[in-house]
Amino acid sequence: MTISDDGYDELTCSLKNLERSIKSKSKKHAKDQEDSNEKGELTSSSEEYIDNNDAEKLPSIPSDERFFQDRSLTDLDWKNLDKQELTFKNCVISNSSFVNANLNGLHLESCKVFNCNFENASIEDAVFRECIFYEKTHGNGCNFRLTNLRRSKFVRCDISMSKFSRADLFQITLDECQA
Numbered sequence: 001m002t003i004s005d006d007g008y009d010e011l012t013c014s015l016k017n018l019e020r021s022i023k024s025k026s027k028k029h030a031k032d033q034e035d036s037n038e039k040g041e042l043t044s045s046s047e048e049y050i051d052n053n054d055a056e057k058l059p060s061i062p063s064d065e066r067f068f069q070d071r072s073l074t075d076l077d078w079k080n081l082d083k084q085e086l087t088f089k090n091c092v093i094s095n096s097s098f099v100n101a102n103l104n105g106l107h108l109e110s111c112k113v114f115n116c117n118f119e120n121a122s123i124e125d126a127v128f129r130e131c132i133f134y135e136k137t138h139g140n141g142c143n144f145r146l147t148n149l150r151r152s153k154f155v156r157c158d159i160s161m162s163k164f165s166r167a168d169l170f171q172i173t174l175d176e177c178q179a
Contacts, residue, residue: 084102088111095116130156156175159179
């Protein structure tokens with residue numbers, strides 16, 4: 001190891017270069033995540049919730065994809081987006097915002113939906129079959145305040161603690177649901 005005239009040794013210089021490289025990659029990753037969220041793209045993993053530190057390793061889901069199976073999706077930001085005729089089967093969706101989104105024709109089958117905000121969204125003609133909207137650990141349901149749920153069907157779902165204040169519930173069906 002050599003020490004230069006200004007008092008820095010090679011190891012110190014290497015550590016500083018490594019630190020700069022990590023900061024640069026971290027900023028690029030944050031910018032990529034921001035761009036991905038603006039485009040409505042998702043990041044997914046079939047077995048676990050997404051940790052932002054692992055997001056680089058996970059594939060990006062094209063925004064035009066309509067069928068999702070056996071995936072865990074978290075921190076989705078679909079505010080004001082038009083995502084009609086989507087189908088989710090055996091998925092976990094958590095900590096996500098669908099505020100003012102158009103999700104008409106949505107189909108969820110055997111899904112767990114935790115801590116999600118659907119406020120003022122349009123979810124007409126949707127089918128929710130054997131889904132859980134109640135997260136027992138924290139005692140939270142989902143927020144459907146002011147949501148348009150016209151002609152939607154909930155079959156064998158747990159909607160405990162979910163908020164439906166001022167929602168449009170015209171012609172909805174609740175069949176064997178827990179509330």
